[in-house]
Amino acid sequence: MSDESTRVARLLDAQAKAADLFAEIEKRSLVAAGRGEREVSDRIRDLANEMFGTTHYWHKRIVRSGANTLLPYKENPPDRVIAADDIAFADFGPIFEEFEADFGRTFVLGDDPVKHRLRNDLPEVFAAGRRAFEADPDITGKQLYAVVEQLAAQAGWGLGGWHAGHLVGEFPPENDEWADAEARIAPANDTPLRRDDRAGRRCHWILEIHLVDLERGFGGFYEELLDLG
Numbered sequence: 001m002s003d004e005s006t007r008v009a010r011l012l013d014a015q016a017k018a019a020d021l022f023a024e025i026e027k028r029s030l031v032a033a034g035r036g037e038r039e040v041s042d043r044i045r046d047l048a049n050e051m052f053g054t055t056h057y058w059h060k061r062i063v064r065s066g067a068n069t070l071l072p073y074k075e076n077p078p079d080r081v082i083a084a085d086d087i088a089f090a091d092f093g094p095i096f097e098e099f100e101a102d103f104g105r106t107f108v109l110g111d112d113p114v115k116h117r118l119r120n121d122l123p124e125v126f127a128a129g130r131r132a133f134e135a136d137p138d139i140t141g142k143q144l145y146a147v148v149e150q151l152a153a154q155a156g157w158g159l160g161g162w163h164a165g166h167l168v169g170e171f172p173p174e175n176d177e178w179a180d181a182e183a184r185i186a187p188a189n190d191t192p193l194r195r196d197d198r199a200g201r202r203c204h205w206i207l208e209i210h211l212v213d214l215e216r217g218f219g220g221f222y223e224e225l226l227d228l229g
Helices: 004-027 037-052 066-070 113-135 141-154
Strands: 062-065 087-092 094-096 103-108 165-167 205-213 218-225
Touching: 004 037, 004 087, 004 094, 004 103, 004 218, 037 062, 037 087, 037 094, 062 066, 066 087, 066 218, 087 113, 087 218, 103 113, 113 141, 113 205, 113 218, 141 205
Parallel strands: none
Antiparallel strands: 062 087, 087 103, 103 218, 165 205, 205 218
């Protein structure tokens, strides 16, 4: 098993590669009007293979647009064609050298000011959530979820999912802990986020911000490492 410094370095390297991928997605305008969500997902997959060699994923590749951006991860909506004035997000979990990345960003097509405000609020809510995590060494998953929920409401949005993040590490996990509530930043998790897992490894976390506007019928998504980087 890798020592902790090696684990941290590999998790950060995996995220850096994911960030490079998403920068190239934007540079090449892969999220574009007239393309279906599955087509865009496949184009991103092909781009990742071009940049890093054959890339595998530890969770399903997600590209959602319009009303589909309201839906939580577990849903599998019908393919939708992206419109000229749409909002869309991509959520990819590539595996690099057996370590997981989990990265999500939102794209706005057109000039709708509310959609632009939502996209701009996502990293702000993320940063405020991270500050809350950093300020409290004993913060639990339940407490951080409540903070994120409050931050979203203060910005005028709702939350789109039942949790706001999860454990991240080696792939595949060596135990079934990730199926438990304690593996999530969620109301059911009363355990401190700063702890060791059942294998004796330090827990590392992804923070997910899924903001939604139910009245207008769209949402946005932003995620990356919480405790590293």
